Amino acid sequence: MIEPEFTVAALPADEQLRLEDLYSLGILDSAAEERFDQLTRLAQSVFDVPIVLISIIDTNRQWFKSCQGLDVSQTGRDESFCSHAILETDILVVEDVMQDSRFRFNPLVQGGPHIRFYAGAVLRGRQGHALGTLCLIDRQSRTFDSQQRELLLQLSKIVERELNHDIRIGEYRDLISRQALFDPATGLPNRRLFIERAGHVLAKHEAAAVVVLGLDEYTGAVLSLSPVDQTQMDADLAERVEQVFHAASHVASLGEGRFAAIYPSFSSEQMEGFTPSALRNVFARPLAHTHHRLRPTAGINIATAEAHDIAQMLTRAELARPRNINSYEQALAIYSSDMGASLQRTFLLGTRLRSALEESALRLVYQPKIDLTTGHLAGYEALLRWTDGQLGEVSPAEFVPVAERSELILELTDWVMREAGRQLNEWRAQDMPSYPIAVNLTAHDLLRPDFSSWLQHIVADTGVAPADLILEITERSLVDDVELAAEHMLEACRLGFAFHVDDFGTGYSSLNQLHRLPLSALKVDRSFVNELGCGTGGETVCRSIIALAKSLGFKVIAEGIETEQQLAELRALNCDMGQGYLFCRPLEVDSVEAFLARSDATVRQ
Ligand code: C2E
Ligand code: MG
Numbered sequence: 001m002i003e004p005e006f007t008v009a010a011l012p013a014d015e016q017l018r019l020e021d022l023y024s025l026g027i028l029d030s031a032a033e034e035r036f037d038q039l040t041r042l043a044q045s046v047f048d049v050p051i052v053l054i055s056i057i058d059t060n061r062q063w064f065k066s067c068q069g070l071d072v073s074q075t076g077r078d079e080s081f082c083s084h085a086i087l088e089t090d091i092l093v094v095e096d097v098m099q100d101s102r103f104r105f106n107p108l109v110q111g112g113p114h115i116r117f118y119a120g121a122v123l124r125g126r127q128g129h130a131l132g133t134l135c136l137i138d139r140q141s142r143t144f145d146s147q148q149r150e151l152l153l154q155l156s157k158i159v160e161r162e163l164n165h166d167i168r169i170g171e172y173r174d175l176i177s178r179q180a181l182f183d184p185a186t187g188l189p190n191r192r193l194f195i196e197r198a199g200h201v202l203a204k205h206e207a208a209a210v211v212v213l214g215l216d217e218y219t220g221a222v223l224s225l226s227p228v229d230q231t232q233m234d235a236d237l238a239e240r241v242e243q244v245f246h247a248a249s250h251v252a253s254l255g256e257g258r259f260a261a262i263y264p265s266f267s268s269e270q271m272e273g274f275t276p277s278a279l280r281n282v283f284a285r286p287l288a289h290t291h292h293r294l295r296p297t298a299g300i301n302i303a304t305a306e307a308h309d310i311a312q313m314l315t316r317a318e319l320a321r322p323r324n325i326n327s328y329e330q331a332l333a334i335y336s337s338d339m340g341a342s343l344q345r346t347f348l349l350g351t352r353l354r355s356a357l358e359e360s361a362l363r364l365v366y367q368p369k370i371d372l373t374t375g376h377l378a379g380y381e382a383l384l385r386w387t388d389g390q391l392g393e394v395s396p397a398e399f400v401p402v403a404e405r406s407e408l409i410l411e412l413t414d415w416v417m418r419e420a421g422r423q424l425n426e427w428r429a430q431d432m433p434s435y436p437i438a439v440n441l442t443a444h445d446l447l448r449p450d451f452s453s454w455l456q457h458i459v460a461d462t463g464v465a466p467a468d469l470i471l472e473i474t475e476r477s478l479v480d481d482v483e484l485a486a487e488h489m490l491e492a493c494r495l496g497f498a499f500h501v502d503d504f505g506t507g508y509s510s511l512n513q514l515h516r517l518p519l520s521a522l523k524v525d526r527s528f529v530n531e532l533g534c535g536t537g538g539e540t541v542c543r544s545i546i547a548l549a550k551s552l553g554f555k556v557i558a559e560g561i562e563t564e565q566q567l568a569e570l571r572a573l574n575c576d577m578g579q580g581y582l583f584c585r586p587l588e589v590d591s592v593e594a595f596l597a598r599s600d601a602t603v604r605q
């Protein structure tokens with residue numbers, strides 16, 4: 001009798017490059033890791049399937065980085081379903097294996113584990129080649145709708161980010177240790193190399209022009225991308241920037257979607273190709289993998305006898321760069337000593353803020369944080385308020401970034417910490433129930449060299465306990481120097497301080513990275529909470545983020561809860577704490593007492 005046959009998957013066209021991409025990860029045969037097992041367990045319960053694998057396709061085997069529901073760590077490549085899946089763009093779904101001639105007589109169908117249903121989402125490496133899949137297997141056939149596909153794809157993106165994260169960190173470290181002079185994302189010279197090269201141009205051409213071109217949409221665009229897509233987007237961006245600056249003496253990437261160029265002089269002949277209409281043409285299409293409408297703007301600084309320093313010229317060009325423009329005609333601006341109203345305002349804010357600190361024109365307001373299980377008040381977040389005699393009420397969202405440009409931020413945060421401590425003492429002296437107060441720290445605060453002795457001084461001077469002041473740090477502040485940040489955080493934790501990650505979901509950190517830091521909670525950003533109940537893709541992302549954070553053992557706090565529906569959904573997701581206008585707006589000190597009396601510390605059951 002002839003043995004019934006099954007189909008062995010063809011080799012992908014990029015097999016050689018694919019294997020190189022895979023081997024560069026150094027992941028094959030590595031030990032099991034909780035972060036991946038958490039994800040596969042999560043998938044197992046979300047999809048209610050007996051088997052979930054992170055399967056990596058090697059030359060002649062499939063090897064499992066994580067495996068739920070099977071006792072083996074690898075199988076042959078020939079019989080693996082995943083070797084078929086990696087030929088797909090993003091996903092392979094086989095709802096009923098017995099109806100598919102490719103698989104019906106596969107040994108894994110005919111014998112153990114008796115596969116009847118398979119869904120595998122492709123995982124890609126740094127170079128974009130398929131490495132394997134995150135796959136779901138059932139012993140019964142089943143249907144798999146478009147929403148389930150979407151969720152599996154979302155989860156696979158998270159797995160992919162984790163897989164690629166380690167190698168990226170390793171690569172960056174290598175580059176840094178070789179004192180890299182090139183921006184790893186775009187391959188263009190970096191700021192340091194630019195300053196050196198542009199310096200030579202400036203030495204020969206007294207009226208050289210420095211240009212800074214920026215895409216304010218860059219950060220937003222990057223956030224939603226996988227590492228592979230991000231690499232392709234950066235490459236696309238670099239190509240267009242080089243096109244616009246084709247006549248420049250030197251071009252560089254300053255990071256975060258900003259680029260610099262130097263021309264021997266400011267003239268249309270010298271700067272050929274660099275015009276508003278050229279910008280419009282080159283940036284008309286969205287960047288690879290993004291849908292953001294692009295509005296590049298550029299600031300120009302022309303050297304003068306008194307301003308003859310590249311670093312300073314870069315700063316001035318950046319300052320001159322127009323923001324929030326309505327048409328390309330407004331896309332270019334030349335720096336002049338009387339720049340526009342917005343520049344003046346930034347400058348004014350900087351100087352007024354300094355006197356505000358000295359003249360105590362600042363105050364804190366306190367927004368209640370609610371325990372979602374009990375409905376009780378659980379603490380406050382201290383938020384800065386500034387009413388200036390001349391400028392009126394200025395939002396912290398406007399003045400904190402201005403303060404962050406100088407050492408002023410350190411004084412500002414120091415003031416906030418001491419004021420929160422003082423207020424806590426006052427409430428205690430009045431026999432009011434007291435709760436921990438969360439304060440916002442910036443990257444500068446976290447990375448200050450004397451971080452732990454500064455905290456010790458605050459505790460000693462105010463007399464409050466470290467546990468009374470919770471430190472909120474944004475995800476972004478971990479990006480600059482995560483090693484140093486981690487070191488400081490550990491020191492502070494030893495003193496008894498706790499850290500919460502603010503605006504979670506909007507930064508670049510991988511859950512793996514966060515998992516290694518001493519964090520007590522993640523505050524899911526308002527933009528995600530906003531999506532709850534809208535039935536959009538963002539809603540799925542919000543749910544997966546919360547489920548993941550919970551499965552990794554973090555407490556989760558939701559920011560910006562405004563509706564009953566959002567609250568109900570967050571409760572259903574086992575979110576621990578919440579904060580938002582639905583409960584209470586930030587309170588002036590005078591109103592806190594009334595709030596406590598009114599709510600009797602129970603805001604909502
Ligand atoms: P954040 O730390 O994420 O603070 C939460 C912001 O969301 C606050 O805005 C708060 O008033 C607002 N908010 C709370 N609930 C809701 C809601 O239900 N709906 C809406 N639409 N908004 C809500 P605020 O006070 O304007 O502060 C903005 C940002 O400024 C803060 O974001 C924080 O990043 C920064 N900031 C405020 N105070 C300080 C401070 O003392 N130090 C530092 N470094 N930054 C601060
Ligand atoms: Mg905050």
Ligand code: MG
Nearest residue numbers: 502503523559
């Ligand atoms: Mg926040």
